[in-house]
Amino acid sequence: MLGLMARKLGMTQIFNEEGALVPVTVLRVDPNIVITHKDKEEYGYDAVVLGVDDAKKNKITKPYAGQFPEGVAPKKHIKEFRGFSKDCAVGDSLGVEILEGCRYVDVQGVSKGKGFQGVVKRYHFGGGRKTHGSKFHREPGSTGQSTYPHKTFKNVKLPGRMGREQVTTLNIRVIKIDVEKQLLLINGPVPGINKGLVVVRAAVKKQRA
DSSP states (O other), X not given: OOEEEEEEEEEEEEEOTTSOEEEEEEEEOOOEEEEEEEOHHHHSXXXXXXXXXXXXXXXXXXXXXXXXXXXXXXXXXXXXXXXXXXXXXXXXXXXGGGGXXXXXXXXXXXXXXXXXXXXXXXXXXXXXXXXXXXXXXXXXXXXXXXXXXOSOOTTOOOSEEEEOOEEEEEXXXXXXXXXXXXXXXXESOOOSXXXXXXXXXXXXXXXXX
């Protein structure tokens, strides 16, 4: 599996080879530095650990800095990719070029936070009548029991905090890869805010070109 960490820059639109206007989300791939390799003998599986964005020296502790090899500056964000199918050495810098040939990618990120929301927005409840005097418009309705036990069971759909969860969107079509500018243009939903960090990997459920 091939994967990288990238920044979501926002949306734009481009013309494809047929002249049709295609909306795209732009992802910028900053240098992904190889921090270490994990092998089956020691860890039970094969993986590559990548890091992006140099961390400030006054923000890191000795135990955290100890996982980085000599010559590699401590990074703010690290991510483990299992079954990495590209040969690389510790200290190598990986870019968007490793995704060349991928027609579809999966993107993982943290969704936008929407704060405290009711059941209509959070779970798409239909609500009650909108007419005058109904007194039941967007409420969740009864949640307890009429007989024993007199309580509300766990996992009942109620108002609460919405969003800011880890989300993975699958099979997003790759429109263009700009190796010179380290940009990845894809056509599909990308979770998270602009300038947020996402993980891009070759699609698991669709074959590469």
